[in-house]
Structure formats: structure tokens, C-alpha cells
Amino acid sequence: MVVWLNHRFFGYLLVEMTGFSPERFFNMCSAHEIEVWDVFHFGHTYRFFITVPGFRKIKPLVRKSKVRLRILKKFGLPFFLYRNRRRKFYAAGFLSFLMIIYVMSLFIWDIEFDGNQMYTYDTLLKFCETEEIRYGMKKSKIDCDVLEESLRTRFPEITWVSARVSGTRLLVKIKENEVLSDIPVRDETPCDLIAQKDGIITSMIVRSGVPMVKIGDQVTAGDVLVSGTLPIIGDNEEVVNTHYIHSDGDITARTEYHYNRNIPLFKTIEVATGRVRKGQYVKAFQFSFLFMRPRPEGTSWKRTMEETQLHLFENFYLPVYVGKITGKEYVSYERPYTEQEKKDLADQMNQNFQKKLLEKGVQILENHVKILDNESLCRITMDFVTEEPLGRQEALKMQTTEEPEETNNSNERN
């Protein structure tokens, strides 16, 4: 390989030799360490390859051995350059290509995060942007240590960060804390429990606070269920003092959910005709170019795109994106829903709502679905009777002005 490159770089010649004693010439060549190879006898002549530096040295040898040399062909870089000496723009193009590649390699064209589970890619990317690290910035301006430090301080759940620049990519590896970093502190601020929904109380366990309702009561949203205001009533049945506590309790109530959905009587159906149109596009910076035949008049197409970023090697990403577009033609028409379809649709909606309610921790007691048709619309009504925990903590207003006065009074008495 090295020999091959050496030959190409300095150039080599195919020479034809005739004359008195070719063997002597060959022996002298090897004695003078002149590189000669692929010698073959060809009629009355000998042909061989010789390097250009070697050819410059063989003049005395030629004289001594009384041979005649004729150059048949020239190979290698010096001759190539000489032949193409007029093709300046070709060379300029080649050089500018190398230049562009070099300039491209000075910037960051891809940022990758690895190992993040809690924080999304967008969150981390946005944070990086506030740290002046963004797509398309100069590589030399990135200080990986600073980035690691700031990521760790900004996101306390990240326990280990390793950032490095490889090629035109910034690779950030993250390890997140998998155990809780701190024990949640018990909330001790005074508050009330407020009903967040209308319902009938079915069970009540109050751990602290004054219950304001009892089982079987009908409550509306906003009602106080458990009060955190604890009045201290003296012997004369007057309020002597008021304590404010953090009320707590498990209250369940029977609640109702009603959902209505209107669906049009006609269903739009899109059928693929099977005609497919394919295209490509290239995007670089803000420019993009689309190679695709225009769509015929009066047809509708659904398009899907697949985009990939170009890269030379594994880590040499370029700011050029290539995409494939596939268009599928479809024809849409409308037809009324069939009874079965309506039923399926209602079932599906019902399932969705059930799932949502169960996620909220609501227990479903009764579930009714009705489909009502009228001239213009089809209405699906769903009624749920449910049981769910009630009570939302809400900070209460404290009347602190009275307290100091009372203590003053008591002091006077003493």
C-alpha cells in the first residue's frame, strides 16, 4: 500500500528498451537501488516500469550498457496534474469540496442525549439552549465540563453526566437517580377539606378537623366537608380562642357523571385507490427542495414523510436532511352510520370514559349508554353512577388579629 502510494505520488513510467546488453542494465539498476518492476521480454525489446526519480538517475547506466530507452506511457500524480493543468475549475471545485467538508466539521450538527428517562429530549435541549449550546454552533465554543456541571445543578435528579464532542455530534450521557432523593415532608399547614364535586356522602372517616357534613348528606361543589377551624368554647359558651389545624380524612361520596356526544349521521369514509406517488426532498438549513410530480387536479392524497440526517461516518453528521415522501390517493364519500357502527362507537366511547374514570380512582357503580337519533344528529348519552373519594385541601383564612388581644387581656387579669 505504501509502495503503491509512493509510486502514484511521484509518478512512474512504462519504458521500452532495446540494445546491446539489457541484463547489464538491469544489474546496474539493482546495484544503484533504482526501482524497476514488471520486466517482460517482448519480441526484441524489454518493457518495464520505473519510478520517475529512478528514471532521472539512469542516464549514465544507459550509456554504459549501450541500450536505448523509449517512454511508452506515464502514470501517477505529476503527469495527471500536468495533463489537467488547464482544468482550473475542476481543481477549484475539488478544493472547495474539501473546504466545505472541513468547515462543516467545525460545527455541531446533532445533539444526542442518552439515558434520560425522567427528562424529555426537549426539556434537555431547551436547557442546553439557555446555556448557549445549540444545533449549528461552533464546536470550539462548547465547554463540556461546564455543560456537565450546569446539567447536574439544574436537574437535581441527574446524578451523573458525561458530555463529549465526537465528530459533529454532541453526545451527552446521563444517569438519573432511581431512588427518591428526599422524603416528602408532611403537610401541616392549616386547611379545610372542600368538596370538588356534587354528591351524596356514603362514608366518612375524619382523622383531624371538625366534620361539617354527615353520611347521607347531599353536598355541592365548594362545600366545606371538614373544617380546619377548631373553636375553643369557654364555660360561658363563648368562643375563647380558635385553633387552626390541618384537617384530614377519607370521605367517599356517590357522584354522577353525564357525558353527551353528538356525532353526525353521516360517516366520511376514505378509501385508498391504490395509486401511490413517491418523491424525495432535500433540506439544508432553511432551504428545501422537493422532487415530486405535481398532483393531478381534483384528487386528494395522504402524504407521509420519512426524514433522515445525512452523515459521512458514524459521528460526522451534516446539516443536510433527506426525506422520502409517499403519497397515497384516496377517495372520500359519506354514508349514514349503520346501527351496529353506532353501537360500536358508543361502546368505544364508553370504554374510554370508563378508563379515564378508573384512572382517577373512581369506582363505577352503574353505567348506562343510550343512543338517540334525530333528524340531523345522532346523540350518544352516557350516565355513570360512581363512588369516589371527595375532599380537596384548601388553605383556610386565619383571623389572627383577635389572638394577641386576648393574650393581652389575660395578662392584665393576672
Add this chain to the structure above:
Amino acid sequence: MLEETKVKAASALKLPKDVVLGEVLVSFLGRHSVVIENYRSIILYTDCLIKIQAKNCRVIIGGSRLMIEYYTNEEMKINGYIKSLEFD
């Protein structure tokens, strides 16, 4: 006298004779290629006969379409259709 001592010494010490005595070393690769080491010079070269001078003898390689792939001071590689090898 000196030669004899050399030969004896080489065989006693089990040294490679091609190195110590400068004997020619011919290695064939099938019948299409032969490498000759420790040669002195080329005496004759045509496409059907190559005569090579070694230290103590001459090596004659006969065949057809013989071609010297490369040669240096010590080593030479010949390609072609080799029919015979003779010492002279």
C-alpha cells in the same frame, strides 16, 4: 580452507546456510511463480530462459512467458509458466 571451516561451523551451530554461506535460496509457489534469494546478477533474460548468477553456481530457469515481477539486490520474483530449473 576457509570455506570448509565455514561449512563445518554452520552445520555444527545449526545456522541457516543461506545466511552464513550466501547460498542461493529458491522457493517455488506452484509452477507459476518462483522467488530467488541471494543471487548476484542476471546473466540472461528472455521470455523463455532466465540465467542467474549466484555465489557458487548458476541457476537456469526455463519456461515460457517468463516475467520478472520485481527484483532487488537480494531477491527476485519470476512469474510465468515454469518448465525447468537447472544448475550450471
